[in-house]
Amino acid sequence: MDLSAIADNWRTLAALSAPAECAAVVKANAYGLGIDKVAPALWRVGARTFFVAHLKEAQQLRGLLPDATIYALNGLLPGTAGLFAASDIRPVLGSAPEIGEWSDYCRDNSVSLPAAIHVDTGMHRLGIALEEAARLSETYRMLGFTPSLIMSHLACADTPGHVLTARQRLVFADVVQRFPRVKASLANSAGTLMGREFRFDLVRPGIFLYGGVAITGVPPLRPVVRLEAKVIQVSTAPAGETVGYGATERLSRDSRLATVHIGYADGFFRAAGSTDARKGAEAVLAGRRCPLVGRISMDLATLDITDLAPDAVMRGDTAVFLGEGITVDELAQKAGTIGYEVLTALGGRYLRRYIGG
Ligand SMILES: *Cc1c(COP(=O)(O)O)cnc(C)c1O
DSSP states (O other): OBHHHHHHHHHHHHHHHTTSEEOEEOHHHHHTTOHHHHHHHHHHHTOOEEEESSHHHHHHHHHHOTTOEEEETTOOOTTOHHHHHHTTOEEEEOSHHHHHHHHHHHHHTTOOOEEEEEBOSSOOSSSBOHHHHHHHHHHGGGSSSEEEEEEOOOSSTTSTTOHHHHHHHHHHHHHHHTSTTSEEEOOOHHHHHTOGGGTTTEEOOOGGGGTOOSSTTSOOSSOOOOEEEEEEEEEEEOTTOEESGGGOEEOSSOEEEEEESOOGGGTOOGGGOOOSSSOOOEEEETTEEEEBOSOOOSSOEEEEOTTSOTTSOOTTOEEEEEBTTBOHHHHHHHTTSOHHHHHHTOOTTSOOOOBOO
């Protein structure tokens, strides 16, 4: 995990976004990379506002960054307002009951605590409806709490030119006008890249910080993760034989194989395996791309090293599954998923080494 790359990627987005503030989304253990290392590295380069999903994540982050502004995107579950207040965590309030509960808590305790308000501009996942937002804009000064951020979330920002993105921006710009002096935030990574009119006062990038693709066709920033696995056996098999569970791939030539220490229990998706009908993921061994052959097992996967020199690969050598030009998004595509899922699935058995930062 290259913390310098994350720091550089944040600086790039912060420079692009100014004068809007560049926050950092570190939910799900900083997209699987390790919030305990990633969040302090981001703080050191200047990030001051952080978003996580859950209260638990926010409490952990508070322990790491005592002075950060922390928002919990998934908002308040019933009865948790006191826990948010105790750790100075700002809930992102996405429904009338949540707004009511935070308000009541503040009134009962004679404090006016900050919170974000999430307005649904068309994604229909979280957030108060537009009519509710309009009503709230007339009454929020009487509420017990202090709205510190009006936010919404883009549903299709990864797809260039999607009509919903343009519509959400217009709707959000209208909502924001009703809350003068409250900061506004609409953009995830993709939104941040789409231009000033999407950035408002604060941007909330996640995936782009971690070396993933944010918008289809727009190259990622610096890669962050290098994923390696050791070769535990080198063997040969004649043409016509099959490799792995289910015998899904038949060898078309006499082959040399390298079986490596990685499997779906490590979050290395089974869907990235190889069959006769569909080629799977690749790894770099001895400086060359080698294709997976056959299915990925729980703890093992097999690479075809026939095209390498006979003594190029030895037991104990390292195969690179991410890095050396293999991106998170390439691997994701081979597994029929997205870079976000490749990162957040990185398993607990890997030895994690952090460099830089
Ligand atoms: C996850 C998330 C983000 C960050 O999205 P990326 O696409 O990773 O940049 C921003 N805002 C909200 C509400 C999110 O849930």
